[in-house]
Amino acid sequence: MRSGHLALSARGVQMQYRDRGTGKTLLAIENVDLDVPDGAFVSLLGPSGCGKSTFLKIVNGLLPATAGEIKLHRVAKGREDAMVFQDAALFPWYSVLDNVAYGLVCAGVSRGEARKRAVPFIDLVGLKGFDDKYPYQLSGGMQQRANLARALAVDSAILLMDEPFAALDAQTRELMQAELLRIWNAAKKTVLFVTHQIDEAVYLSDRVVVMAARPGKVIADIEIDLPRPRPLSVKRTPEFAVYEERIWRLIAGEYEHARVASQPDAAS
Amino acid sequence: MIAVRGAPAVQLLGRLRSSNERVFYGVFGFVGLTLAWEIAANTGLFRKSLLSSPSAIWKAGVIDIGAGTLWPHVGTSLEEFAIGFIVSVAIAIPLGLAIGWFRRIDYFLNGLLAALNATPNVALIPLIILVAGIGFESKVIVVFLSAFFAVVVTTFTGVQSIARRHLEITRSFGGSRWLAFRTVALPSTIPYILSGVRIGAGRALVGVVSAEFISANQGLGFYIGFFGTFLDTARVMLGIVLFGIFGVVLGELLRVVEHRFDVWRPELHR
Amino acid sequence: MTETTAFRVIHARARRRRHPLRRWYRGNERAILSAAGIVSFIAAWQIGSDAGLISKFFFSSPVEIAAAGALEVQKARFWEDVKISASELAIGSLAAVLLAVPLGIAIGWYRGVSLTFDPWLNFFNALPRVALIPLVVLWVGLGFEMKTIIVFFGGFFSIILPTVEGVRTVDRQFLDVARSFRAPERLIFTSLVIPGTLPFIVSGIRLAVGRVLAGVIIAEFYAQTAGLGVMIARSEASLQSDRMLFGVLIFTVLGIVLTEAVGIVERYLQRWRPSLDLEEAA
Incomplete structure (x- = not known):
C-alpha cells in the first residue's frame, strides 16, 4: 500500500542541551535530514550517545528540537505517530487489556470503547488469553508485544520504535523480530525503528540510516535490497553478511576516527 | 536422637511445623510465653504487683465487662480515634496529592511540612486543651493532628517519586495532564499513601492515649491511668492489652486494604 | 498550499x-x-x-515566642530541665539501640526463634508505648528512671522489628554465593548479614526518633516532676503561651536535627545503590 508520498520528512534537525553540572552547552544531534516514505521500514542505527532515541522523542513531541523542522504526513483521524518504548513501559497497575487500551484513552476514547477496540490488537500480537494478566506476570517478550499492541491500537500512520527488543534475550529477540515483520505486513504501517544492533537493523529494514556519536549525525543511508517476506534464515545468507560487514566497517571507522582524535588528550 | 525421631507425637509436630511454619511458631510463642508468665507470677518469681498475671487480667476483664464499666471507656477512645483519624486522612490525602502534583507548591510547602512532621505533636496537647477544653473535642483534634502530617508528607513524597517514564507515556500518546494524574499519579502513589496511613494510625493511637492521660474523665487511657494510681496492676495491664489488640487489629485491617490495592505488585505474590 | x-x-x-x-x-x-x-x-x-x-492568648506571635525564649535561657531552672530531658533521651535511646540491634540480629538469624517472637514483637510494635507509663510508674515511681524506661521502650521496639526483618530477608542469592565459596559462618555474618541489615536498622532508628521524643514528652507530662515537658505543661497551667510554644519549638528543632542526622547516615549507607532514574538523565 505505498502511495509514494513521504510519511516523515526532517530537515536540519538539531538538538543541544545544557549540562546541569558543568553549565556547558552540548550538541546531541547536529543537522539531521531524513525522509521516510509511506509504508517503509527505516532503521536508525548507531552507538549509544548518537542521539537516535532523542531524534525519536523529537518526532513524537516529547522533546523540542533546538533547530530544524519535521513534517509528518497528516492523517484523516487520530495521531500521526505512536511510540513503542524500550522496556518497563507498561503501567504495572493495569492489566494487559487496560495497558493496550491506554493509547486510545489518551486520545479521548471512553474506557469501555477503548477496551473493546484493544482486543483485536491483543490478538494480532499473539497475546490472546492474556488480557487480564498484570505486567509482572508476563515475560519480557510478552511485555513488548503488549507495548507494541498499545501503539498499534491508536492506528497511527507511523510507528516509532525505541530499541524495543534491547532488553530481551537473544532467542526471544530473534522471534520478536520475525513477529514484528509479520505484524508490519498485516498492519501496513510506516516504521521508524531505533536500534544499536546491526543484524536487527538489516533484517527488518528497507533502509538503514547509520548515525555516529558526539555530536549525533547521519553518516550513511543504506538501501537493504533483500527479498520479502524474510524468514529468519535470511540472516545466514551471504548477501546479509555483506550488508552487516559494510555497516560494521562504517561504525568501526567512526570509532577509530574518534580514538585517534582523542589520543593527544590521553597523552597529556 | 534416632529413637525420638520415630515417636509419633514428634512426627505429628514436625508435620504441623512444616505445613504452616509461621502459624506454628507464632502460636507456640504466644502460648509458651503466656504460660511462662502465669507460672512465674504464681511461683513468686516476681511480685504480682509488677506485671500481674494472665489469669488475674482475665478475671479483671470479666468482672469489668460484666459490670458494664469497661465498654464506655473503650467506646469513648474508639470514637475519638475514629472521628479524628478519618477526618485527618480525608483531608491529608487530597492535600498531599495536590501538593506533590504541582511542582512549585511542592517546593514551597516541602520544608514547612517536613518541619511540622518532625515536631512531636503530642507536645501541643497542653495548647490544644487550652484552646478546646478537656472534653471530647480536644482529643479529636489531637488525633487529627497526630496523623495529619505523616499522611500529607508520605503522600506528596509518593507523588514526587512517580517514574518519569510513566508520565512520558501519557504525554507520548497525547493524554492530558489531568489524565496523567488520574491514571499514573494516583495508582503509583497508593502504596505511599497506605504506608502514610499506617504511620499516621500509629501516631493517632499515641495521641489518644496521651491526651487521655493528661486530662480526661473517660476513655481507655484514663482507665489505665486511674487504676495506676490505685496500684491495680491487673486493670492497668488489661487497658494496655486492649490498646495493643486495637493496634494489632488496626494494622491487620490496613494490611487487608493494602492487599486489595496491590494486586499488581509482584513482591506481594511471591 | x-x-x-x-x-x-x-x-x-x-x-x-x-x-x-x-x-x-x-x-x-x-x-x-x-x-x-x-x-x-x-x-x-x-x-x-x-x-x-x-488570638495572642492561645498562639503568641513569633516575636513574643523569641522574647520568651531569650528570657528563658537565662534561667538556671530551664537548663536544669534541659539537662534532665537530654539525659533521659540519651540514656534511653542509647540503651534501646545497644540492646535492640544485637538482640534483633540474634533473633532474626534463627528462623524458628524469630517466628516464635513474632506475635510479641508485633504486639508491642502496634501498642502505643506511652500506654505503658502507668505500669512503669508502678515499677519505679515517677522519677528519672520511669521516663528513661519509656524512652527506651519507644526506641527498642521500633528498632528490633526491622532488624529481625532485615536479617531474615538477607538476599538468598548472596548467601548461595558465599556458601558455594565455602565461606565460614563468621564471614557470612560480617560480610553479608550485617551490611544487608544495616539499612533496616537505620530506618528503624529513623522511626524511633519520633517515638522517643513523644515518649519523653508524655512521660514528663504524666509525671510532672522535672524536664522540658514539665516546663511546657507548667506554662500552660499559668497561661504563658509564649513560653510554652518556645518549649514546643525546642522539640521541633530537636526532631528536625535528629531526623536529618539519621537521613545523612541513611544516604551514606545507601550510596552504593544505583539511582533508579539514571538512564533518564539525558
Whole structure:
C-alpha cells in the first residue's frame, strides 16, 4: 500500500542541551535530514550517545528540537505517530487489556470503547488469553508485544520504535523480530525503528540510516535490497553478511576516527 | 536422637511445623510465653504487683465487662480515634496529592511540612486543651493532628517519586495532564499513601492515649491511668492489652486494604 | 498550499539565552521556594497576630515566642530541665539501640526463634508505648528512671522489628554465593548479614526518633516532676503561651536535627545503590 508520498520528512534537525553540572552547552544531534516514505521500514542505527532515541522523542513531541523542522504526513483521524518504548513501559497497575487500551484513552476514547477496540490488537500480537494478566506476570517478550499492541491500537500512520527488543534475550529477540515483520505486513504501517544492533537493523529494514556519536549525525543511508517476506534464515545468507560487514566497517571507522582524535588528550 | 525421631507425637509436630511454619511458631510463642508468665507470677518469681498475671487480667476483664464499666471507656477512645483519624486522612490525602502534583507548591510547602512532621505533636496537647477544653473535642483534634502530617508528607513524597517514564507515556500518546494524574499519579502513589496511613494510625493511637492521660474523665487511657494510681496492676495491664489488640487489629485491617490495592505488585505474590 | 494541509509540522524551539539571575533561580528553585515557604509561614503568623486575627492568648506571635525564649535561657531552672530531658533521651535511646540491634540480629538469624517472637514483637510494635507509663510508674515511681524506661521502650521496639526483618530477608542469592565459596559462618555474618541489615536498622532508628521524643514528652507530662515537658505543661497551667510554644519549638528543632542526622547516615549507607532514574538523565 505505498502511495509514494513521504510519511516523515526532517530537515536540519538539531538538538543541544545544557549540562546541569558543568553549565556547558552540548550538541546531541547536529543537522539531521531524513525522509521516510509511506509504508517503509527505516532503521536508525548507531552507538549509544548518537542521539537516535532523542531524534525519536523529537518526532513524537516529547522533546523540542533546538533547530530544524519535521513534517509528518497528516492523517484523516487520530495521531500521526505512536511510540513503542524500550522496556518497563507498561503501567504495572493495569492489566494487559487496560495497558493496550491506554493509547486510545489518551486520545479521548471512553474506557469501555477503548477496551473493546484493544482486543483485536491483543490478538494480532499473539497475546490472546492474556488480557487480564498484570505486567509482572508476563515475560519480557510478552511485555513488548503488549507495548507494541498499545501503539498499534491508536492506528497511527507511523510507528516509532525505541530499541524495543534491547532488553530481551537473544532467542526471544530473534522471534520478536520475525513477529514484528509479520505484524508490519498485516498492519501496513510506516516504521521508524531505533536500534544499536546491526543484524536487527538489516533484517527488518528497507533502509538503514547509520548515525555516529558526539555530536549525533547521519553518516550513511543504506538501501537493504533483500527479498520479502524474510524468514529468519535470511540472516545466514551471504548477501546479509555483506550488508552487516559494510555497516560494521562504517561504525568501526567512526570509532577509530574518534580514538585517534582523542589520543593527544590521553597523552597529556 | 534416632529413637525420638520415630515417636509419633514428634512426627505429628514436625508435620504441623512444616505445613504452616509461621502459624506454628507464632502460636507456640504466644502460648509458651503466656504460660511462662502465669507460672512465674504464681511461683513468686516476681511480685504480682509488677506485671500481674494472665489469669488475674482475665478475671479483671470479666468482672469489668460484666459490670458494664469497661465498654464506655473503650467506646469513648474508639470514637475519638475514629472521628479524628478519618477526618485527618480525608483531608491529608487530597492535600498531599495536590501538593506533590504541582511542582512549585511542592517546593514551597516541602520544608514547612517536613518541619511540622518532625515536631512531636503530642507536645501541643497542653495548647490544644487550652484552646478546646478537656472534653471530647480536644482529643479529636489531637488525633487529627497526630496523623495529619505523616499522611500529607508520605503522600506528596509518593507523588514526587512517580517514574518519569510513566508520565512520558501519557504525554507520548497525547493524554492530558489531568489524565496523567488520574491514571499514573494516583495508582503509583497508593502504596505511599497506605504506608502514610499506617504511620499516621500509629501516631493517632499515641495521641489518644496521651491526651487521655493528661486530662480526661473517660476513655481507655484514663482507665489505665486511674487504676495506676490505685496500684491495680491487673486493670492497668488489661487497658494496655486492649490498646495493643486495637493496634494489632488496626494494622491487620490496613494490611487487608493494602492487599486489595496491590494486586499488581509482584513482591506481594511471591 | 497543499503542503500545509498535508503535513503536521513540528517546529524547533530555539534555546533562549536567559538572564543569569533567572538561570540562578532556575537552578536553585527548590531551595529558594522552600525557604520562602517557611519565612512566609512565620511572617503570616506574626502579621495575623499583630492584626488581631490570631488570638495572642492561645498562639503568641513569633516575636513574643523569641522574647520568651531569650528570657528563658537565662534561667538556671530551664537548663536544669534541659539537662534532665537530654539525659533521659540519651540514656534511653542509647540503651534501646545497644540492646535492640544485637538482640534483633540474634533473633532474626534463627528462623524458628524469630517466628516464635513474632506475635510479641508485633504486639508491642502496634501498642502505643506511652500506654505503658502507668505500669512503669508502678515499677519505679515517677522519677528519672520511669521516663528513661519509656524512652527506651519507644526506641527498642521500633528498632528490633526491622532488624529481625532485615536479617531474615538477607538476599538468598548472596548467601548461595558465599556458601558455594565455602565461606565460614563468621564471614557470612560480617560480610553479608550485617551490611544487608544495616539499612533496616537505620530506618528503624529513623522511626524511633519520633517515638522517643513523644515518649519523653508524655512521660514528663504524666509525671510532672522535672524536664522540658514539665516546663511546657507548667506554662500552660499559668497561661504563658509564649513560653510554652518556645518549649514546643525546642522539640521541633530537636526532631528536625535528629531526623536529618539519621537521613545523612541513611544516604551514606545507601550510596552504593544505583539511582533508579539514571538512564533518564539525558
